[in-house]
Amino acid sequence: MNKPPINENTALLTGIINAAPFPMGVYSGPELRIELANQCMLDTWGKGSDVIGKTYTEVLPELGNQKIFEQARNVFTTGTPFHAKNKRVDIVIENILKPHYFNYSFTPLRDSDGKIYGVMNTGADVTDLNTARQQVEETEERLRLAIDAAGLGTYETDLATNEILTSGNFHTIWGTNESVTKDDLVQKIHPDDLQIRDQALKDSEVTGTMSYEVRIKADNGLWRWVRINGRMSKDPKGKPVTLIGIVQDITEQKKNAEDLKKVVDEQTSALKRSNEDLLQFANVVSHDLKEPVRKIGIFNTILKSNLGDKLDQKDLAYFEKVQNSTKRMSSIIDGVLNYSTLNKSGHPVEKANLDAIIDNIKTDLELVIQEKKAILVVDNLPEVDGASILLHQLFYNLIHNALKFSRPDNPPRVIISGSKITIENLDYVRIVIKDNGVGFDSKHALKIFNAFERLHSKDEFEGTGLGLALCKKIAERHHGTIEASGNQNNGAEFIVCLPIEQENDTL
Secondary structure, three states: OOOOOOOOOHHHHHHHHHHOOOOEEEEEOOOOEEEEEOHHHHHHHOOOHHHOOOEHHHHOHHHHHHOHHHHHHHHHHHOOOEEEEEEEEEEEEOOEEEEEEEEEEEEEEEOOOOOEEEEEEEEEEOHHHHHHHHHHHHHHHHHHHHHHHOOEEEEEEEOOOOOEEEEEOHHHHHOOOOOOOHHHHHHHEOHHHHHHHHHHHHHHHHHOEEEEEEEEEOOOOOEEEEEEEEEEEEOOOOOEEEEEEEEEEOHHHHHHHHHHHHHHHHHHHHHHHHHHHHHHHHHHHHHHHHHHHHHHHHHHHHHHHHHHHHOOHHHHHHHHHHHHHHHHHHHHHHHHHHHHOOOOOOOEOEEEEHHHHHHHHHHHOHHHHHHHOOEEEEOOOOEEEEOHHHHHHHHHHHHHHHHHOOOOOOOOEEEEEEEEEEEOOEEEEEEEEEOOOOOOOHHHOOHHHOOOOOOOOOOOOOOOOOHHHHHHHHHHHOOOEEEEEEOOOOOEEEEEEEEOOOOOOEO
16 A cells, blocks of 8 residues: 655645644544644643654544544545534543543545545644533522522513513512513502512612512412512613512511511510519509508617616617618618619710719718728729719619628728720720629629629628619610629629710610
8 A cells, every 4th residue: 555645745734733722633544643743632642742653543542432533534534524512532641531522623634636645633622611611500500409499580681672581480479471571570569569669670770789579469369578689780881781680489488577576566565564563563662661661660769769778688689680670671672673663764865974973972981981991092084975873873882882891800992993995896984893802702703793692691791682783784774784703802893894975865
C-alpha cells in the first residue's frame, strides 16, 4: 500500500495545526495513524509528543467502547463530516479514567485528486461550561423542590405584554389555569384590598421590590389570604420590564395569628382583673388591717402603763415582744402596699439629681448614722431621667440595708461611687453601693431580690423581706438593672445601672 500523500503542503498544515488555540490532530489511513497533533490536543489526551506515528486506537484505547473510533473511520470511508456537541468523552489521564465534555468534529482530508487520505480532528473542551450548566440545573431543581415543598408559587410578568409565566403551586393557590392573565388575577382580589395591591406596585417602581397581603376568592367561594413578594427589573433606560416573584397562601398563618391574639387578649384581660384584685386587696390590707394592729399597739402600751410596778422582768419582756410584733406587722403591711401599688399609675419622667437624692436620704437616716457612727463616702453622681420619688425609695432601701446589716464590732462604712458606661450604644450610669457589713453567701445573689425573701432571721435583723424586691422593681421600671454580690461576714456590693435618658414621658 502506498503511503497517503500527507506530505503535500505539510509545512502549511503543520503551522496551522500548531498555531490553533484549540485541540487539533490529523490521522492518516483507515488505521488512523497520528500524523500531527498540536500541544492543545496532547494536553487534552494527557500524552507527550511520542504519540506521533502511533495509531489513534493504540494511544487512546479507552475510546473504543465510546464509538469515537467508529465515527472517525466512517468519515474516512464516506467522506461525510461528523460533529458532536456537549459529548461526554472519558479519557485516561495519569492512570485515572476522567469524564470530559467536548464539542468535536471529524473532517475528511483530500489530496489534489479528491481522494481521502486522512481525517482532521478538532475539538473544544467544554467540561467547565457543562459542569457549570449541570450545577445550575441542579440548583434550579432544588429550588423547584423547595418551592413545591413550601407550597409556594412563582411568577414572571412581562410588563410590556402582561404575559405571565408561572410555576410551582401558583395556579393551585390562585385557582387559575395555564393561560392566566393579569386581569384574571385582579378580578379574584377582594375589592377592599385592591388599593393595597395598587400601592405596592406603585412603590415597587421606586424601591424595586414589592410585598403585600390581600384576600382572594377561592373556587369554593371562600376568601383566602395570600402574600405576594416580587422584584422589579428595569432596562438600561430605567424602564420597568419584568416583575419576578413568589406567591404564598397564608390563610392558616392569619387564622393562627388571630387565634393567638384572642388568647393573648383573654389572658391580658384576666391578668388585668388579677392586678385590680391585688390592688383592691392591698387597699383592704392597708385600711382594714393597719387599724387593728395600731389598736393592739396602743392597748398594749396602756395595759403596760396601768400595771406599772406589778410587772416583773418576764412580764415586761412579753409586753416588749407584743410591741415589736405590732411594729413588724405594720411594717409588713406598708411593704405589701408599696410593692403591689408600684405600677398602679405612671410617674412623670424628669431630670433626677442623684446627688440631691442621696443627700436627702442621709438627712432621713441621720439618727441611724449617728447612732451607729457610720461613715458614708459618696462620689459626684450625674443626673438621669427618671421618677425622683421612686429613685429615692430605691437608694433609701439600699443605703438603709447597708446600715442595718452592719457588724456590731465594726462601724458601718458605705461607699457610693458612680461612672458612665455604654451598653448596646446607649449611655448608662453605673452606681455601686459597697458596705463592710455582715454580707451574704454569693450563691444567694439572685435569691435576695425575691419578695419576702430573708437571709437572716427576724430576731437578728428587722424587716419585711420586700425592700430588695422593691428595688429590683424600680430599677426595671426605669429600664435598668440591679445586681448583688457579697461574702459572708465581709460586706455586700449592689450595682445599679440606669439609662441616662428615658424614651418615654412616664414610667
